[in-house]
Amino acid sequence: MPNEKVARETTYGIGTAARLTGLTVHTIRVWERRYEAVSPARSEGGRRRYTPAQVERLGLLKQLTDLGEAIGSIAAMEDAALRERLQTCRSQTRAMRTAELPSLRVAILSGVADRLVERISGHGGDVKCVTATSSQAALLADLKRCRPNVILLD
Numbered sequence: 001m002p003n004e005k006v007a008r009e010t011t012y013g014i015g016t017a018a019r020l021t022g023l024t025v026h027t028i029r030v031w032e033r034r035y036e037a038v039s040p041a042r043s044e045g046g047r048r049r050y051t052p053a054q055v056e057r058l059g060l061l062k063q064l065t066d067l068g069e070a071i072g073s074i075a076a077m078e079d080a081a082l083r084e085r086l087q088t089c090r091s092q093t094r095a096m097r098t099a100e101l102p103s104l105r106v107a108i109l110s111g112v113a114d115r116l117v118e119r120i121s122g123h124g125g126d127v128k129c130v131t132a133t134s135s136q137a138a139l140l141a142d143l144k145r146c147r148p149n150v151i152l153l154d
Helices: 014-021 025-035 052-066 079-098 113-123 136-146
Strands: 104-109 127-133 150-153
Touching: 014 025, 014 052, 025 052, 052 079, 104 136, 127 136
Parallel strands: 104 127, 104 150
Antiparallel strands: none
């Protein structure tokens, strides 16, 4: 005899959906009302019930908005397009992190300036000590000429 029980899909209340996605309950409600980002079913008592797919969608939207996307521009997108957009955003973020940074020009005022210069030079990358002195007057005189973007004071 076939099993007559109908498998009930797991659903989540709004509080659980919020915890799972990192969104606030308020944000989820706003995204539903203003942007129709998801349309949850309602329980007999009128409470919102989110499917796992809807929770995943909310999570994708959250990740994209965290990366700077405007919810109004992505809320109507299909889930596959959201995944693709997220992949693109992550790739761009990684590229930005690994992009060449501008050179770091350091000025040092310290009684042990020579040792600090050695340490900075040994660091690698594009770090250049533009002046190092133990005299405050000499450092002040050099600042206009050297134009450092970092000053180390000891």
